[in-house]
Amino acid sequence: MIVEHLTEYAGLPVHGFGPDTEREGLPEADSVAWHVGTHFEDAAFAEVLGRFVEYVDTEKVTALIIGYWNMSYEDEECAPFKPLASVADRFPNVRSLFIGDIVMEESEISWIEQSHIGELLARFPLLERLGVRGGGGLALDPLHSEHLRELRFESGGLPAGVVRAVAASDLPNLESLVMWLGVGDYGGDATVADMAPILSGERLPALRHLGLQDSEIQDEIAVAVAAAPVVARLESLDLSMGALTDEGAEALLSGQPLTHLRSLNLHHHYLSDAMVTRVRTALPGVEVDLDGQEDPDEEWRFVAVAE
Structure with missing residues (x-):
């Protein structure tokens, strides 16, 4: 059972960014690995990601972790791939990407619905580290x-x-x-x-x-x-x-x-x-x-x- 989110990634401490995160008091963009995610029945992942891009100097981000997204087994559009791919050019220095830092309280690992990740990876061609959690629908x-x-x-x-x-x-x-x-x-x-x-x-x-x-x-x-x-x-x-x-x-x-x-x-x-x-x-x-x-x-x- 996976019961704790990542606390360190790519040699950096992890800092969370969620639906309730305020602009004030955020760490320097290159000093942490950023965990971006939402919560069950909370703001859509795309909305949280949009606010993250607005609040943080993403050109300095080197490590990015995608946490929980609003999973719907009838709606593939809720997955994080398209929103993330659409803003990939805002992350020119990301070298480490982890998709699906989701713990048991949020979803069992085999209930995590992934998708074909080829288009997303094509938008991050300089990755040195890639992690994916969950195999449902993964291609x-x-x-x-x-x-x-x-x-x-x-x-x-x-x-x-x-x-x-x-x-x-x-x-x-x-x-x-x-x-x-x-x-x-x-x-x-x-x-x-x-x-x-x-x-x-x-x-x-x-x-x-x-x-x-x-x-x-x-x-x-x-x-x-x-x-x-x-x-x-x-x-x-x-x-x-x-x-x-x-x-x-x-x-x-x-x-x-x-x-x-x-x-x-x-x-x-x-x-x-x-x-x-x-x-x-x-x-x-x-x-x-x-x-x-x-x-x-x-x-x-x-x-x-x-x-």
């Missing part, structure tokens, strides 16, 4: 960016089309890729085959952190990762939040060496006590997170974030 075409260094998708069910689009993207300077893959019940239908171009690493020569997380097929992912060429150049690997069992951990231990990693995150798993010990023993110089152990004998295994 993406393959990207080409010389600037993007961090790409993050948080979802209880990430559509396979999005995974394939990332896999087909040309991102020569991407250093960090994180995908919460989720479960089929909430649209997470990606397969290991969809991830194969990512695991090959051919299109991601600068990748140093890879997170393939929150998956009900975490064992299959671990088997693929164990032989994936991209792993040799990683500094950190995150396979946390999913339904990882001894089968997946055995594959990791039997595959290519992982001792070059600085960290391996397996938090929230279904490993036996014996396997936990084996993993720790096999990787003495690696920071391994094996907290969040669930019952390895549980037949119904759940991921950390679904609905």
